[in-house]
Amino acid sequence: MKLPYLLLFLSAICLGQTQEYPKDYFRTPLDIPLYASGSFAELRGNHFHSGLDFKTLQKEGLPVYAAADGFVSRIKISEKGYGKAIYITHPNGFTTVYGHLKKFEEPLADFIEKRQYAQKSYEIEIFPGAGELPVKKGQLIAFSGNTGSSGGAHLHFEIRDTKTEETINPMFFGFDILMPDTKAPVINDLVAYAVGDSSVVNNSQRPIPVSLSLQPDGSYLASKVLAKGAIGFGINTYDLSDKNFNWNGIYKVETFLNGSKLFAYEFDRFAFDETRYINNFIDYSRYKTIDQTVQKLFYKKPYPFSLISRNNKNGQVVVLPDMVYNYRIEISDFHKNKRMINIPIQYSNAEPTIAKVEKKTPYFVKSKNDNNYTKDNISVFIPEGSFYDDFYLDFDVKDNVLFLHNETVPVHNNLTVTFDVTNISDVNREKSFIARMNGGGAEYFTTYKKGNLLSIRTKELGKFKIMTDTVAPKIYRPSFSEGSNLNNSDSISVRINDDLSGIKEYNGYLNGKWILMDYDFKTKSLTHYFSDAVYDEGENELKVVVSDKMGNSTIFETHFFKTKTYSPVEKTN
Template sequence: MKFSIFLLLLTTTLFAQTEYPKDYFRSPLDIPLKLSGNFGELRPNHFHAGFDMKTLQKEGLNVYAVADGYVSRIKISTFGNGKTIYIDHPNGFTSVYGHLQKATDSIESYIKKTHYKEQSFEIEMYFKPNQMPVKKGQLIALSGNTGASEGPHLHFEFRDTKTEKIINPIFFGFDALLQDTKRPIVSNLYVYPLDSKTTVNHSQRRIPINLSLQKDGTYLADKIIANGKIGFGITTYDYDDFSFNKNGSFNVDLFNNGKSIFGYQFNTYSFDEMRYINALIDYSFYKKTSQRIQKLFMDPPYNLSIIKADESNGIITVAPNLANVCRLEVSDFYGNKTTIAIPVEYDSLTAVIEKEAVMANYVVKSSKDCFFEQSKNSVFFPAGTFYNDFDLNFKFSSNVLTVHDDTVPAHTNFTISMESDAFDPTKKDKVFIGRISGSGVSYNTTREKNNVYEIRTKTLGQFKLAMDTIPPVIKVLKSVEGKNLDNQKVLQVRISDGLSGIKSYNGYLNGKWILMEYDNKTSLLTYDFNDGIAAAGDNELKVVVVDNVGNSSTFETHFLRNQKL
């Protein structure tokens, strides 16, 4: 009992909101703040790390430094946040600006020089406090759609400078820039039997529970008849008054007989915790339906700091002569709340719907190292690879290695090895282990020694050895051969590779390396004539593209310009 009280006090203390400065930072945009994504929103393999701010469905809006500080880091990537600027502030926080079209003034000039110095589009730079100072409200960039962005917007974050923990921007006074009078929506409630002996409403499988709106605005769930250990799950989202986007819900609390037994609040967390989203959600259901059920229990526990739980970890034991009156509260930062009463009663039921059968021939114990081998092909799971024990389907047939399927999430890398002497010894560097996806295979970085090929991956599924001897394809969008391009601001080339994928790309104009920006969404390389490298008269263009196993393609052409920019 003493331990329970201590744990409750500890989690309450840890969950208390830290005081953050409310009036120190301004908005990075000079238009009304509207969100297309909020902090903690559920994304593939991670929680969203900040605010996605709408930019009027276009690029090129001014982006400003939110406070005095200095540019501490700049990263240019074809994936993730694309073109990103980081500013460290003297009060111990870092602001992050992502998916930018480009930086401005001296910042952009420094970036351009670094591109040419390193002869690479993808670069990363770190700065000291006196190198690139900025003032609050200073124009630092233009908004864009770079990296993994699915449309023009500004990705914006706050981080603790020392720990690099990500913090919800709502705590920094950004709540005053938004308006939210709407309660979060719980679109579905589910109940889970958590062991082989438990039956819920005559089922040994997860089942949905109907909800009825009451006169006081709360909801009442249909009565649950169960025996043994059960847990709940929900699908939930939240609207604000102006954005009309389904954003994530801020706070969830589950009570049993008036006691808080499980909950979480999206306030702050570290990047190391991101992948625990796959433990929080019903991952199997998500892979099958693309819908994310947030589980309100941990079985077994995992180290996600946003979770507060008592000793039950959200698991409710339904037993004879033991009442269970459950209540679920989902709320936003502004205090708007949705409440669901969930009546639970004991009854010894027979299972009409039995537990779903799983095709398997081995058992994985998540707390132990596990090694399985068939026909000189093997898989090794280090202890802690998975969140739960599970029955594994592992076999080798028709040159395909089946390592279960992607309905079980892996938290860390595991190793797959495949042995074969069927490949030409002179072309072993073109062979890789590919994960079968539809009619194709996805590339994995592969090591080879003595005809044994090996990869490290976090994704289960079917794998096979594949060889890629086909070079990448390079196509100019519109022929420029011998043409005058005085009226063109840019020159674009599309590149692609049908198997192992693009590893590197380089452009040369009159023998000099040129910056060609790569957009992975459109597969376009773009050269901007404002670089000033094009000569008056004839110009020779060469583009070289290499795939992940070393196949190379070269495209060459020439064009005319009567004036030098």
């Protein structure tokens, strides 16, 4: 046997085995009972959830502890995403991540604040060396919060492979013991699909729900499926756990045909560059049209997503004459609580009463080829691999507006949309960008300008047009009145907003010195904490400057009075 084939063989064996992980190496990052408001690999918009979301008693400010000895290897503070986040690298080859934090504990807090003042930026990303910020297991490192794109107060917690940066299900590391679960997953819906061009399932060539009846043993029995050709199934499901009413994601799915395993996946680990494959993993069109998330238990074309590529079959059932099939789905959570669906399938040569809907256009996209379309002053370049399947693309230009299909088709890689704006004056061109019209509003896209051409890269389909933004952002609702005495206040804040291109930059100054202002995009607020101790004794002049992405700026100026109660800490300006 040649070496490459031997390696492939060994890899295939390894994929079928669960790696052993240390069960008692990591401690809980919170000193409260653990309940998950989000599970590992849970299906989210355009991505799989990369860790566990721990509830924090519906409040912020709970102590967060280092899960094991190690050193802080990365600190990232961003307006969205994980907000304020800490990454700790451990000597056993794993890295833990703590996201949506409210604030940091010393010495981290001082280290981060000094860097923010040095860079004059709230948003920073730092990669400390191994000896700079060591931590011990159980050391207080931060306090839980609701920063970034969090939808509520909680702690996002991850365990990653330090070398590969793949994220791993924390349940493997003993967190399953801390989060008991005796409840089986719940099945909401079963959907059948006519996969082949001439396939029919229950008289339909379109996806069709299949009714289920609960059996005394807790399993479900589906109504008989009458079909011909290649068909597949999908499920809408969630998991519950003890003393927790959140609808979380499931862990494992297996399908069987006449007793033999057909298709399976389990959410154990994945790479971040794979996460967008969720759009092919689910029935994306159904998700966009009726807001129902259905996990497909088959695929049409192979795609390089590790969780499904472990199968040597595509999950489809080919229904032939004079044959009866027993198809079974087993859905499990991490604690091995299981729910089964039994589906009898029988051949039927009946013609479809619900026909496939396919609008044929002059623009047929072949997913494995580059595609380039131009009309009037607008062009669209579609590189190979941008779509998962071949399809007829709706492409049109009317009144300088690009109509690029609709949002029911997922895009995997960036498309390039280019407008020739020769007809727009130089003055307006500098304030112009390409926007996607989303409902009643305009969604800004970073627009690249070269001569008369404006271009964007997008993973969205829909309606695009040129927008011009000449209106400056708003600065409003300061937390104090001008000339106020703020001796009893620990912070000051203002609200900021921009109605079109969005906020690009914000800076605050006290008496001419740059000050750190935390930005919360959810509340549109900028907050400066007096604990930074950069204010002067007595009168202080505050200046806030906010710019949007088209360079329009607003300046807000006021003053207040405050008496110093402790010695100021010198900041780098």
